Amino acid sequence: MRLEKVLKEMQKRQLTHLIINDPSSIDYLINYKNNPGERMYLLLLSSDGHHKLFMNNLFYLDHELDIEQVWYSDTDNYLQLLADEFDGACSIGIDKNFPARFLIPLMNLVDECHFELGSECVDRVRMIKDEKEQQLMIEASKINDLVVDEVINICAKGNLTEEEVSKQLEGIYQKHGCVGNSFEPIVAYGKNGADNHHSGDDSRLKAGDSIVIDIGGLYKGYCSDMTRTVFYKEVSPKQKTVYELVLKAQKAAEAMIKPGVRLCDIDKCARDIIAEGGYTVEFNHRLGHFIGRDVHEWCDVSQNFDLEVQEGMTFSIEPGVYLQGEFGVRIEDLVLVTKDGCKVLNSYPKDLRIIGND
CATH class of the missing domain: 3.40.350.10 (Creatinase/prolidase N-terminal domain)
Structure with missing residues (x-):
């Protein structure tokens, strides 16, 4: 077939x-x-x-x-x-x-x-996933919800470097039935979060740091991918404003996804909201990428594609704001396009969260 x-x-x-x-x-x-x-x-x-x-x-x-x-x-x-x-x-x-x-x-x-x-x-x-592929993507994302929770709890202890946290990821994914990571994990503290593809180093947490956690696992041949941003011990008014702006853009983009809507219009929806909040060049990447057997498959949720969304597509929605020398915020879910809308595959909470005070 x-x-x-x-x-x-x-x-x-x-x-x-x-x-x-x-x-x-x-x-x-x-x-x-x-x-x-x-x-x-x-x-x-x-x-x-x-x-x-x-x-x-x-x-x-x-x-x-x-x-x-x-x-x-x-x-x-x-x-x-x-x-x-x-x-x-x-x-x-x-x-x-x-x-x-x-x-x-x-x-x-x-x-x-x-x-x-x-x-x-x-x-x-x-790019159009059949029923079996859809189920595997759902299962892979459920596992990712569990893994990101473990990672956040590890970070909450405040005693490990970015690199030390990242090195634990493969074993955690394997424990949950994955082969390992679907891509090199990103765990970025503070100003490192402004680097979209930061590679974990020996940075340690300090109060007020944002923590960008962008991770995924490979489950039965299919990839998961999600990002959550949390804050260590405290959050500044500026960080809170940026976080709520990114979350607003992310939710609005997800809400408009259904068959017939153009990918470029979904991107524009999120980008316009972030621009209204005063940030333009600080959102410096496409809104999303397609995913399945590979973590990045052909087609983007960006201005480059006026392709209409179809049932069975799976892609990420991941707006972000990156302030060089300060902090970064990115929030990412995977979505599966359904007959009359979309199913958000990640259920891990997205409300602003401060960790490390327990």
Whole structure:
């Protein structure tokens, strides 16, 4: 069924072939996982239904696949093997992740073929989660609610550095049935919270610090992602104002999500509220990203996409305000678009919270 949907997307774009080398997408389509490293690994889809999986002899196949395999060794001319699949009438879609070290020599071998970016053929199928995928996303987010609570309680003790807290995350996720983190966790104290992608260091908490906690786990092949911001021992009037502004924007954006609403309009809703509060450049990222097998999948909740929301989409809503040298606030949930609205997958409280006074 998934392959059929991708083939329909290829037909819309008049592609005779599609090269897919993203391991996550290949697994999604044929239920086979591989981590190829630097070696060429790809699924070649053809409009005539004659699909092939190109595999290095070093790869391990642990079950039968209902697709033809083309095996090659390190000493074989594997690009020529791929080029032999095409003729002059070909229009070839290329995976956005296909390395230039493969693509450019291939283009020289079949210079009479037409090449174009073809990832959307798969991306548009992946962005609509089926019922099983939806359930896994719900379960993954429930686990994330439990984990963020543990992390906040650890931070409340006030005796660990950012790095020390971050290092505990993988074990906590594993305890709850996840493989581990779905991305490098962010635990940022005080002024470090103004760095969107801060890497935990030896910073220690002091009274009045905000704590930005952006974490996710990998559960049965699907990713969770959420952010909560809390305050240690006390909160200043300015911090409170910024927090309530971000929360207002986040709730308003979630409230407008339903099929037919444009992604860019959801972004604008949150951005306008934060701008009304006096902050513009301080909200310096997209409102959200799509998520599923990968923590960041194709498509954004941003001004770059006027795509209409559809039932089955899952994406984040995560406005933030970042004041360099002072503090940062970000609040993030994942949402699942339903028939007439959306289901917010994270239920952990979002009201302003001060910790460390118990």
